Amino acid sequence: MSVGTLSEEVLNRLSKMLDNGTCGWRQLAKAVSEQPKFHCSESELTSCSLQVLSAAGSPGRTLLARLADRSCSLDFLLHCLKKVEHQEAVQYLTGCSSSLFPGSVSGLHITHQPQSQAASEGDSLFLECKAEANPPAQYEWYHNMAPMPQHKTRSLKIPCVTTAHRGKYRCKVFNLYHEMWSDTATVTIATDKVALLIGNMNYVYHTQLCAPIADVHELTNLLRQMDFKVVSLLDLNYQEMHSAVTEFLLLLDKGVYGLLYFAGHGYENYGNSFMVPIDAPASYTSEHCLCVQNILTRMQEKKTGLNVFLLDMCRKRNPNDDVIVQPGLLKVTANIVFGYATCVDAEAYEVQREDVSNGIFINFLKRRVCEDEKVTVMLDKVAEDMGRCVITRGRQALELRSNLSERRSLTDQIQTSECSASFSARNLQWSVAHVLPTSRYLQFDCGVTVQLGFAAEFSNIMVIYTRMLEKPKEIVSCSAQLTDFPMDVDVDLKKSNQETLLEAGSLLLIKEDLPSPEDPSLYTRIRSLQRLRVRHWLLFS
Numbered sequence: 155m156s157v158g159t160l161s162e163e164v165l166n167r168l169s170k171m172l173d174n175g176t177c178g179w180r181q182l183a184k185a186v187s188e189q190p191k192f193h194c195s196e197s198e199l200t201s202c203s204l205q206v207l208s209a210a211g212s213p214g215r216t217l218l219a220r221l222a223d224r225s226c227s228l229d230f231l232l233h234c235l236k237k238v239e240h241q242e243a244v245q246y247l248t249g250c251s252s253s254l255f256p257g258s259v260s261g262l263h264i265t266h267q268p269q270s271q272a273a274s275e276g277d278s279l280f281l282e283c284k285a286e287a288n289p290p291a292q293y294e295w296y297h298n299m300a301p302m303p304q305h306k307t308r309s310l311k312i313p314c315v316t317t318a319h320r321g322k323y324r325c326k327v328f329n330l331y332h333e334m335w336s337d338t339a340t341v342t343i344a345t346d347k348v349a350l351l352i353g354n355m356n357y358v359y360h361t362q363l364c365a366p367i368a369d370v371h372e373l374t375n376l377l378r379q380m381d382f383k384v385v386s387l388l389d390l391n392y393q394e395m396h397s398a399v400t401e402f403l404l405l406l407d408k409g410v411y412g413l414l415y416f417a418g419h420g421y422e423n424y425g426n427s428f429m430v431p432i433d434a435p436a437s438y439t440s441e442h443c444l445c446v447q448n449i450l451t452r453m454q455e456k457k458t459g460l461n462v463f464l465l466d467m468c469r470k471r472n473p474n475d476d477v478i479v480q481p482g483l484l485k486v487t488a489n490i491v492f493g494y495a496t497c498v499d500a501e502a503y504e505v506q507r508e509d510v511s512n513g514i515f516i517n518f519l520k521r522r523v524c525e526d527e528k529v530t531v532m533l534d535k536v537a538e539d540m541g542r543c544v545i546t547r548g549r550q551a552l553e554l555r556s557n558l559s560e561r562r563s564l565t566d567q568i569q570t571s572e573c574s575a576s577f578s579a580r581n582l583q584w585s586v587a588h589v590l591p592t593s594r595y596l597q598f599d600c601g602v603t604v605q606l607g608f609a610a611e612f613s614n615i616m617v618i619y620t621r622m623l624e625k626p627k628e629i630v631s632c633s634a635q636l637t638d639f640p641m642d643v644d645v646d647l648k649k650s651n652q653e654t655l656l657e658a659g660s661l662l663l664i665k666e667d668l669p670s671p672e673d674p675s676l677y678t679r680i681r682s683l684q685r686l687r688v689r690h691w692l693l694f695s
């Protein structure tokens with residue numbers, strides 16, 4: 155359709171818009187000159203400008219008449235109005251297209267929306283947006299609302315994705331008369347997030363610690379809020395720490411975010427960090443401990459998307475250990491983050507209090523760990539917070555070591571709507587390791603009904619409670635207690651069958667799956683579940 159098909163009403167309205175000194179007919183005349191046949195000579199421009207001398211004259215109307223005489227299309231007119239950024243005229247022509255263009259079948263309709271998807275690093279990414287339009291549609295892709303100049307077709311293809319490509323994608327579809335935006339497609343790169351948290355407190359031959367129980371508990375809850383699969387363990391010996399790391403590695407896979415947190419005794423020799431198990435001898439060496447750098451090497455073999463180590467331990471040199479451990483060759487993956495609670499050759503402290511409280515490192519980390527920031531940025535803020543604290547200033551300072559090149563955050567979302575086989579396998583493996591026995595309801599011949607319930611405090615610590623549900627009126631006093639514990643069940647008999655969690659040795663309140671405080675119950679805390687190898691029967695008295 156040409157300008158000549160426009161009605162007088164429309165032409166007059168456009169003319170008034172173009173009779174503007176700053177953005178009007180002169181700018182339009184210059185823009186249409188990109189096609190030689192619409193070029194206006196100096197005399198023609200002068201003729202247009204002289205129209206102002208007439209009461210009914212309009213320079214804009216005269217220019218439109220010349221364009222109509224030269225068969226200028228409406229498409230080209232709209233193109234030039236956009237070029238000179240005459241928004242009022244563009245909106246008028248676009249918004250009223252159905253009435254302005256009699257018999258026109260112009261339109262725009264998106265027929266296929268881009269779909270959200272999960273991708274692993276190195277995979278190819280393909281998004282597509284299809285539209286039916288007249289005139290034909292044009293496409294512009296946007297990533298996190300920023301234009302992608304290299305992608306102006308209906309298909310967006312990225313052959314090798316990294317975490318920089320995660321986020322929200324939209325496609326702007328437009329022609330000369332219409333503009334539409336596609337639905338948002340969210341692309342996630344993290345395929346899963348797994349964390350192993352170990353807190354060693356009750357050392358056999360070394361100073362016992364207080365904070366790890368609260369630190370592991372606090373960090374467990376925070377990481378679970380960010381959809382981490384968390385394995386939290388207390389008081390592991392050498393063999394148990396090895397087994398825990400092995401099980402942790404089985405949960406890792408390509409693109410998975412892996413996080414290891416350790417609170418306990420430790421040391422650093424020749425650039426290698428060592429975690430000390432609770433059964434380490436008085437003069438321990440690397441032979442009795444776990445080397446963190448060796449664990450990193452094994453994590454890299456899984457092609458993980460992010461490797462984070464948070465080491466809440468001392469980094470003093472061990473005078474008993476002169477062996478230079480040679481970890482496996484590390485790969486250049488640019489996805490490694492080490493957050494040390496203290497500096498090289500320095501100690502990490504915990505504040506001695508009567509109540510259960512966090513150590514210094516976790517006390518600051520818990521305020522920042524859930525922030526949607528690059529991991530290194532988040533840890534930098536933790537370091538700044540610690541530096542402003544009077545207690546830690548000059549004594550303990552967080553040290554950050556990292557080669558993380560892209561923005562990866564612990565809050566990165568994982569796509570779970572279409573679970574892969576590996577994701578389902580990790581879910582199953584993690585669930586089996588954390589499944590609790592089903593609550594039982596036991597009825598005795600005397601008419602008493604007892605509930606036997608279970609609740610997890612950590613992955614290897616469980617609380618068993620007994621609760622009286624029904625008792626005949628003729629029975630004055632009655633209680634249900636657990637007795638005759640097998641030798642391999644780690645329970646403090648003096649603290650079994652207690653009326654409160656605190657008396658049972660559970661220093662941290664457990665709200666899930668426990669009866670209300672008004673219901674009389676007896677609590678027994680079972681530790682070191684990782685050492686149980688056979689099924690046991692519980693006896694009552």
